[in-house]
Amino acid sequence: MPTANVKSVDDQPPARRPGRPRGDEARVAILEAAYAILEEGGLAAFTIEGVAARAGAAKTTIYRWWPSRESLAVAAFLSVALPRISFSSTGSAANAIRSQMLRLVTVYSGKTGRVVRDLVAAGNSDPVAAAAFVESYVRQRRQAVREVLQRGIDAGEFRADIDFEAAIDALYGPVFYRLLVGHGTLDKTWTKDVADIVLAGLKPQAPEIKNGDQSRTGTKGTKARPDRVSRGS
Amino acid sequence: MPTANVKSVDDQPPARRPGRPRGDEARVAILEAAYAILEEGGLAAFTIEGVAARAGAAKTTIYRWWPSRESLAVAAFLSVALPRISFSSTGSAANAIRSQMLRLVTVYSGKTGRVVRDLVAAGNSDPVAAAAFVESYVRQRRQAVREVLQRGIDAGEFRADIDFEAAIDALYGPVFYRLLVGHGTLDKTWTKDVADIVLAGLKPQAPEIKNGDQSRTGTKGTKARPDRVSRGS
Amino acid sequence: MPTANVKSVDDQPPARRPGRPRGDEARVAILEAAYAILEEGGLAAFTIEGVAARAGAAKTTIYRWWPSRESLAVAAFLSVALPRISFSSTGSAANAIRSQMLRLVTVYSGKTGRVVRDLVAAGNSDPVAAAAFVESYVRQRRQAVREVLQRGIDAGEFRADIDFEAAIDALYGPVFYRLLVGHGTLDKTWTKDVADIVLAGLKPQAPEIKNGDQSRTGTKGTKARPDRVSRGS
Amino acid sequence: MPTANVKSVDDQPPARRPGRPRGDEARVAILEAAYAILEEGGLAAFTIEGVAARAGAAKTTIYRWWPSRESLAVAAFLSVALPRISFSSTGSAANAIRSQMLRLVTVYSGKTGRVVRDLVAAGNSDPVAAAAFVESYVRQRRQAVREVLQRGIDAGEFRADIDFEAAIDALYGPVFYRLLVGHGTLDKTWTKDVADIVLAGLKPQAPEIKNGDQSRTGTKGTKARPDRVSRGS
DNA sequence: GTTTAACCGAGACGGTACGTCCTGTCTTGTA
DNA sequence: TACAAGACAGGACGTACCGTCTCGGTTAAAC
The missing domain is CATH 1.10.357.10 (Tetracycline Repressor, domain 2)
Known part of the structure; x- marks a missing residue:
């Protein structure tokens, strides 16, 4: 299925909304700060205020984009941890x-x-x-x-x-x-x-013979x- | 050495410490309230103040016996949920x-x-x-x-x-x-x-016929x- | 250089710090509640929590502006009692x-x-x-x-x-x-x-007759x- | 005037009330501890619990004899500070x-x-x-x-x-x-x-010569x- | 080239709960 | 009865964050 096609239909290609577009700096800074705090101090230390302070962002900016502390935590984790899975595709x-x-x-x-x-x-x-x-x-x-x-x-x-x-x-x-x-x-x-x-x-x-002999044929x-x-x- | 003596000296586990002994009513009321809240509202609703209020106890009484919200939650759960495990001892x-x-x-x-x-x-x-x-x-x-x-x-x-x-x-x-x-x-x-x-x-x-390499038996x-x-x- | 210009640049004493400006309602409500409690119940009844409750304000708001119960009490008194002294300026x-x-x-x-x-x-x-x-x-x-x-x-x-x-x-x-x-x-x-x-x-x-004259004149x-x-x- | 006499009449001569008589040690220890705290830390540091702890006494003992923190403070002060006033009785x-x-x-x-x-x-x-x-x-x-x-x-x-x-x-x-x-x-x-x-x-x-209007003498x-x-x- | 709407920082604000300290009352065992 | 010890209900403390709310100032598309 041609995903590209779907995309060009679904997403607003030039769909520019008026007003200042979202800046990436704040988003990135917040996610990085969030992950850093998460890693350093765990959930206990993970507060919106803490993240905001560390990211040099305003609390409102965080609330604008993430509905809750938990969402932010997940987003922060995903932004860092997503790009790695690996299975060796050789061998059994x-x-x-x-x-x-x-x-x-x-x-x-x-x-x-x-x-x-x-x-x-x-x-x-x-x-x-x-x-x-x-x-x-x-x-x-x-x-x-x-x-x-x-x-x-x-x-x-x-x-x-x-x-x-x-x-x-x-x-x-x-x-x-x-x-x-x-x-x-x-x-x-x-x-x-x-x-x-x-x-x-x-x-x-082998079929469940259950009486002791497990002659495993083939x-x-x-x-x-x-x-x-x-x-x- | 006279065992009896040792015993009479040693064996005072309920040793009656001075002061007013701990009353059981508060303990029970707190645990019950705690479990009720835990079951009704989950961890989010589980606050020391909430438990104290519901139990008609003082916060200090809770803190006297349980060092943290989490300890109390566990204790409350155990007081309710401990007495039940069961395995059918018949059959395979x-x-x-x-x-x-x-x-x-x-x-x-x-x-x-x-x-x-x-x-x-x-x-x-x-x-x-x-x-x-x-x-x-x-x-x-x-x-x-x-x-x-x-x-x-x-x-x-x-x-x-x-x-x-x-x-x-x-x-x-x-x-x-x-x-x-x-x-x-x-x-x-x-x-x-x-x-x-x-x-x-x-x-x-059956012994691993496959490669034999996994013979780890014993x-x-x-x-x-x-x-x-x-x-x- | 035009003085007017200098003035327009220089003269911004109330310099508008960033962030939401302090609202006057809370301040007034707190001071009034504080004074009322002080007058009704004295220092004993004068608690931050009491003032907050009566003023419909948050404790934090009080602590943001007054460092202590005592400061608040003084401020409340001053806000009410300051504007009145009077001496008759006639007569001796x-x-x-x-x-x-x-x-x-x-x-x-x-x-x-x-x-x-x-x-x-x-x-x-x-x-x-x-x-x-x-x-x-x-x-x-x-x-x-x-x-x-x-x-x-x-x-x-x-x-x-x-x-x-x-x-x-x-x-x-x-x-x-x-x-x-x-x-x-x-x-x-x-x-x-x-x-x-x-x-x-x-x-x-009259000069101290006692031990002679202590004429301290002028x-x-x-x-x-x-x-x-x-x-x- | 023979105070001793009065005393022996007034006080309960043998009037032994039942039970353990009041020990003076506790009283003294409490008053001393109280004064010490009062002097060291002022009213703020002056708590019944603090005094009890320092005196090695029980809170109840304090409450038995003094109705309030303030009474105790006054009593402690008086027990130390009473016995000294002095006016030179010579000279003017x-x-x-x-x-x-x-x-x-x-x-x-x-x-x-x-x-x-x-x-x-x-x-x-x-x-x-x-x-x-x-x-x-x-x-x-x-x-x-x-x-x-x-x-x-x-x-x-x-x-x-x-x-x-x-x-x-x-x-x-x-x-x-x-x-x-x-x-x-x-x-x-x-x-x-x-x-x-x-x-x-x-x-x-001297009689008010000035205007005579203040002649209030007597x-x-x-x-x-x-x-x-x-x-x- | 001006509008204009959204973005963003800062911080005030009403709140909730925290964990602590102290109060004053009580219950207990010992002297 | 006195006394030490300590449990207990309760009130207030001062703090940390919450989530919401003004504010001032960008910033870039739309008019």
Whole structure:
């Protein structure tokens, strides 16, 4: 679908409204100040007044463009953190996921983890901001995982009948669980263990014989086995 | 040394400190008011002043016993929510887990879910309160799961070499993930799908014929109990 | 260069600082509420919160403009009580003082006396406010007395060598003494008696017969009247 | 007069009330702590809790014996400051007064002045304490002055028709005026000047030759006691 | 080339809640 | 009964931010 076309129709190409156009300096200064504060002091230190002061902007300017503290926090985060996801597109899908998880866990162990934690918490009191965060950050990342999963299915690494959403939640849920609840650390061994368990659960499996013999006939099927789908068993 | 003596000296846990003893009425009134507010209005509405007013207590009384808003929130939650976990102890371990997950998801879909979400967020700005929440609420629940997992291992349902912590995170992480991030609902189908994936990953599996490179079996001695495993096979 | 130009550039004393200018409504409302409370309930009832509530203003607004409870009290008093002193400028200086003292005592017997008492007490715990009170209220009144004294000296009613400050203190000290310590009432007879004593002490007098003559003749005054000093007796 | 006798009759001879008798240690400790705080930090620092803590006493003990903060302050002051007044009983009455004023001004320039100022202010919000202060401290001092004045009258130094109360207020009012209002310092020169003015006003004076209009002599029979005046002679 | 509408900074303002200090009352155990 | 200890309801403190509201002054398209 020609997106360009849509755009030229939808957006007002010359649609110049009268009056002074929005200056970019204020916007950028605010977002940078916002992110800096978020990273340095967390949500607690993140106040509109603080951001305004640090950005040399007026509170009103902030309120003009962002409806709430939370929205601003999310926007600040996105402006900094959006442009980076990466999956190794070579090798097995399982290994791609494994290595991406490790990378994520490394990132989340640092300042970014703190910030993400804060943003999720912030989302708690501003559903709109929460939605924005999910839509722009979470969803996107999940989409990338989904593609790798699909690749794995195509390659026969994974069962074909898996529910993508459930699978992604199973893979990344534990990471967020620990990040957010904080009952354990995000170390590499743990990450590998979790990945192993879930990836094992995604593999095409012998039919549930349940009596002990797991004779795995031809485990390595290239394609999913719809016939095995009989899940409920 | 006379034990009796030691005892008579040592054993005065309720040692009657001087001064007026703490009255229980205030404590109870405060916790009840706190929980009520938490449930009705969430963290946003949860203010010390609000709780004090509703409880008919003085702010100072609250501050005397709880160091922060967050601590109070956690305490209020625990005073209400602690006395209930339940695993069906009959049937297969997998099914016990499955049904418990469904029950949890049901609970978390209601008011309790909102509250737990708030508490996790609150923990974000008060590490002490967070620790209390984890220690008293999370840890306990995890312990229950751990026991069921062990039962499953003993019965040959699960692999013997699983890392308990990772397994528990794999099972319940997704639930918290959705609860906290809010990118999807906690419906039953999804719950079952997640459970299926993870439980499948915990099942004893045919040795990795694939490359053999992942033969990690038994390496993780600490967590798994090879001696007990007795190898379901 | 045209003077007009210079003027138009230079003459901007009220220089319009940036930002929303201070509104007068709040200021007036606060001062009025403050004075009302001060008059009704005295210092004890005079709380910032009370004033704010009564004025329909925010506490912060008060704190923005007055550094302390005491400052506000003084300001409130001054805004009401400043514009009134009056000395009869006819007749003898002594009589002018006498009648002014009577008027003062009358005023101080009423609500104003209570307020002044409170303000002096307040000054006790805020030196800055005390200074403001002295500077704007006390000093001004004393200046008026000083002028009358000078008139009296010029007219030969009073000695020329009197120390103005001491004289004023001698005249009005007793009034404040009774007002503040409260060991006696401010009645008219007493006032007259005090005035008589002190004014007698200010009159040109026969040289001290006691130990010879301390002829202090014309030492200090601008317009002393040595002729009168010369012993009427 | 045998005071001891009176006492043994008046006080409860064996009148032992039941229960633990009042210990003097607490009383003394409280008064000492109270005075210390009063002297160190003024009224602002003078809190019941502070005194209790410093005295190692319980708040209740203080409330049992003193009805208010102000009463305690006055009591503490009196317990320390009562036992000292002194007039030189030799020389002229005028000089006795002069030197006593100087001594008073010296004392009031130090810590005692601060404390007296505080007590007068305190009296403002507790009439009972104010009365106690006046009755026990002020009145007593004034009585001493009254005696010296009488001596002066008897010796012909002062007019016989002076109103004692007015005279005392005229003499000491200025000192309190400056002490309490703080518009000037209590230095020696000023003190002498004031004393000179007022004492001059008390001297027997030549009949008003000027216009004769002020011939008021002897009109004020009520206050002066001509009959008593004759006495000393 | 003037209008004119929006942008932007500054800061006043009414508010809410904070966490602290002190008040005056009470309840308890010990002397 | 006196006393120390300390819980408790409550009132006010002074502070930090909130979100809204004037203001003065840009700034650039539209008239």
